Amino acid sequence: MKRVVITGRGVVSSLGNDLPSLMAGLAHGKSAVRHMPDWKKYKGLHSLVGAPAELKGEKDIPRQVRRSMGRLSIFGAQAAKQAVEEAGITETFLTSQRFGCVMGSTMGGAEAMNDAFELMLPSLDLSQLSAMSFFKCVSHTAAMNVAQYLGIKGYVMATSAACASSLQALGLGYELIRSGRQDAMLCGGAEELHPIVTGTFDILFATSTHYNEDPSVTPRPFDERRDGLVCGEGAGVLVLEEYEHARERGAPIFGEVAGYSTSGSGSSVSQSSREGMQACIEDAIADSGLRAGDVDYISAHATATMQGDQCEAEAIRAVFGGKVLVGGLKGYIGHTLGASGAIELAASLEMMSRGEIYPTLNLGKVDPACSGITHVQERLKREIRVIVKNCFAFGGINAALVCKKAED
C-alpha cells in the first residue's frame, strides 16, 4: 500500500474565505452565527439562525464555467483552487488522468432546486427553466463543476451521505491513492445555507430554536444547555497525494492520512448509535496501524443535538478512555453539513501545525451525559501528533479519518 499525504488545503467559511481567515476567527473565539430575519416567512420553521459565508470573487471564474455553478459549487471551486495553489500543482499534473476529484454535498444545490420548482410548479410550465438548472441542482454539482473549472481528467466522483459526505470524499481519495489508482486527488465538500436545508432538520426537532435572538451563543456542543444544530455553509477541499510523488516534487506536507473507515449503524435513518460510532472509529484506528492511545486530539462531529453529542461522547470514552482531548468547531461556524468534515479537518491540521488547540465554543457547563472525556474548554498549547476526525450522518452513516503529523 502507498502512503497518502495532504499537500494542499482550501477553505471558504463563514469566518472568512480562506484558511488563514478561518483560523484567525477561531483564535479570536468569534462566532459566525447570525439571526436570519428573512426566514420568518416560512411557516413551521423555528430555527432562525444560520452561519452564512460571503459570496465574493466569483467573477474570477470565467462565465462559461461559472454559469453551471450554484452557490455551493462556487464555494467548492474557490476552495479547490486555493488547495491546488497551496500544493503547487502544475497544470500538466492537474489535467492528467492521474489527478482526480471527489466532492460531496448533502443534496446538491438547494437554492437552485428551490428556484426551479418555484418557476415550474405553479403552472406546471417548464418553458422558463434555465439550461443550467440541472447542473446547479444535482448531487454531483460540486464535483463536476470543480472538475470542469480545473480541467480534471482523472476520477471525478461525488459522495452523498449528508453530514459525512466530505469525510467520505477524503476517505475515498485516500483509498484510490493508497491502492495506486490515482497519484493525487482534490477531496472535500461544499454546502450552501438555505431555509429548506435548515427546515429539513427543523421538522425533526434537531435544530437550535431557543437562541434566535442571541445567535452567537448557539450551537452549544456537549453543553448542558444545547438545543440543536445550526446550519452553516462553505467548502473545504484538501489535496491528497501519494507520499513519494509529493516528496519528489518538494510539495508542502501538512499531514498524513493514516486510516479511514465508514460504516452504517443499521439502527435508525435519523441518527447513528453509540455502538455504530464506536465500531467505525475503532476500524479507522485499526486501519491506521496505530493504537487508540496514540491519538492526541479528536475533532468531534458534535453538532449540539441532544442525542448525537451524547452518543459521540460515549463512543469516544469507550474507545479512548477519558484522557484524549476532544473539541468541536460547530460553535464557531455552525454545521456545514456535507462540507464539515473537510473544513474541520483543514482547521485541525492547522492546529496540529501550530501545536495549539482552540476550544469548543459555547461549551460552558458540560452535560453530565457527555462527560468522562476531556473537553477542550480553553485554548491549549499542546503537541498534536495524531488526529481523529469524526462525522456522523442521516442514514445512520459513520465516517472517521485518522491523520498523523508529517514525518520522513
Place this chain on the structure above:
Amino acid sequence: MNDDQVKKGVDEVFEEAFEISPDRLKPESKIFEDLGLDSLDIVDLIVALQKKFKVQIREDERVRKIRTLDDIYQFIIALKNAGGFSQS
C-alpha cells in the same frame, strides 16, 4: 415600446445574462463566433428574452434561423408588430 427600445432591451439581456460589454454589441455581431455564446447559452438566451419581453418563443421555429444580434432585434420587433407581446 419602439424599435430602439426593443434593441436596447435585447442588448441588456446580453449584458446582464452573458456579461458582454456594450461595445461588443453590434448588429452584425454573430451570436456564437463574435459574442462567444454556445448551444447551452442559447437556451438561457431564449429564457431571458421571454422574461424581458413577456413572450413565449421556445417553440418558435424562427429562433433556429437566428445568427446575428440584428436577427434577434428583427425577430423581437416582428413579434412586437404582430402584437405578440406586451411590456410596460
